[in-house]
Amino acid sequence: MPPELPRQQFVLDTSLFITEEIREPEESLEEAVLRLLDRIATARLELNISCHMPPSIHDELVTMLRERDVSEEVFERLETWVVRKSPDRYGVNIPADIVYQFVDEMSDRVDRGLRVSEEALREVEQLDPDKLGSGEEYMTEADRVLSNLRDKYRQALRQGVLDSREDFDLLVLAKELDAGVVTEDRGIIAWADRFGLRYVRGGQFPTLLEEYLRATGVEG
Structure with missing residues (x-):
């Protein structure tokens, strides 16, 4: 290893390991994750x-990963090569402007959610009440409206935004x-940019490590 290489650090999101973007043709999830962890180990x-x-x-x-029945080897390598560290929630300063941006965005998204709900209510009002007697057809239409409401509401409130403690951690x-x-999460990418952080799309990370290794003459 060349002496005094500057230290690089990355914080990994769940989506990196789950995305199909890291898989080669005909490669299983377990094979892709093991290959990724091998690259992480070599880079370390x-x-x-x-x-x-x-x-x-x-x-x-x-x-x-357990829900996907991967082998214990995956967990052993994960424990070995990916460092678990809690964020210093009290010591890290977050600029007030970022908090203002988050509040503004959530306020805007709540308004969008209300509009989606109002549209669904108006659509239900257009359903023929006479069909309530037969039940089946009316419920099918109502279920369709409800399903659309859930999809649109989820998109309005959660897509592209920090929506969990894990994201913020x-x-x-x-x-x-x-x-x-x-990460592959668009919300995390958007907020990483606002935080002034470097970011790499999850699907590009294995290639990034391979290029680093190749450029320094190390076999991946």
Whole structure:
């Protein structure tokens, strides 16, 4: 390993490991995750690149991987090569402007959610009340309206926004470590940009590590 390589750090999101973007053709999820963890291990040993994960994200990822019946080898390598670290929630300063932006965005999204609900209510009002007697057809239409309402409401309130403590833990830890964020989540990417953080799309991260290794003459 070349001497005194500058240390690079990344904070990894669950979506990195789950996205199909990291898979090669005909490759299973387990094979893709093991290959990714091998790259992370080599980058750590050879290039002083370390990868971190908040405990909340780690627990979420472990749950998802267990639901997909991956082998214990995956969890062993995850424990070995991805450092679990809680963010310093009291020590990391968040600019007031970012808080204002978050409040403004959530206020706007609540308004959007109300409009979606109003549209669904108006649509229900257009349904023929005479069909209530037969029941089946009316309920089918009502179910369709309800399903559309859920999809549109979820999109209005949650898509592209920080909607969980796990998301916020990821950003706070990255800011604390001055690390790059690795995720496929559009909401996290948008807020990483506002936090002034470096970020890499999850699907591009394996290639990034491979290019680092190739450029320094290390076999991946």
